[in-house]
Amino acid sequence: MRRDIFQAIADPTRRAILVLLAVQAMTPNAIAEHFDIRRQSISKHLRILSECDLLAPRQEGREIFYELKIDKMKEIDIWLDQFRKIMEESFKQLDEVLFTIKNKKK
Template identity: 70%
Template sequence: MRRDIFQAIADPTRRAILTLIALQAMTPNAIAEHFDTSRQSISKHLRILTECELVKQKQQGREIYYQLEVKKMKELDKWLEQFRKIWESRFNELDKVLNKLKTTKK
């Protein structure tokens, strides 16, 4: 059972859950109300998100609040960094071209 953030965010429902609870923690039932699927399937998604630590639980009586774990999101950001370097350098290339055009105009 592969369980990493990349596989976790591959599912559109899970991405929507993450967005939903980003600003405030919510219970499974409350989350399920926002979707056209059963509470159990949401529960399954939450388990997957919990397993890869994108989300953490906070028990409160018999209710369980799920909240975003931003820390793990940073891993995704970290992976993106290698490509960000590239698109930034390509932007610089464009910058050079523009500068060249400017100086040629003079």
Template identity: 45%
Template sequence: MRRDVFQAIADPTRREIINMIANRSLNINSVTENFDVSRAAIYKHIKILTECGLIKVKQQGRERYCEAKLDGLSEVSNWVEQYRKQWEQRLDSLEVYLKELQSKNKGDDTIK
């Protein structure tokens, strides 16, 4: 089953796993040591992250290492970007409006 990246980042544990392996690969034991949940629960999170294409598990000898594949987060970034642009435009309009109000209020103060 192919899951989407939004499902992967919806869970704080999965986000933390991504943060942990973003800069260096870690073996699964190292990942599980950082959480107060069962090893089976971490395996389930890793499976979801793998199905979403955000991590890859590689076998090296007897160890299995988790490696981040963060290209999939570009989908999230693109989705967020459209809303960031909208909010920037709204905030820019608000700034213009507030400056107009300020200049009107300064004009009113000089008349009194």
């Protein structure tokens, strides 16, 4: 059970579910109507997404509405930040190099 957010969004069906639920909370049956997959398989996906805190279930009678926990998406953004920072750093170094070359020309 790896169950981290990156493994969660690796599956195309799960990504599609996230997009669906971004618009509005839905029940497993309602979600399943959008795919060529049995409801039970959708349930499996919902479990995985819930386990890594991307979704939260809200019971209403015998129905369960799953809603997106958008905040969790930030984790992906945070990971991407590493690269933004590293690249920024690279540009700074490039600037220094260019600056040095510029000075040497004098």
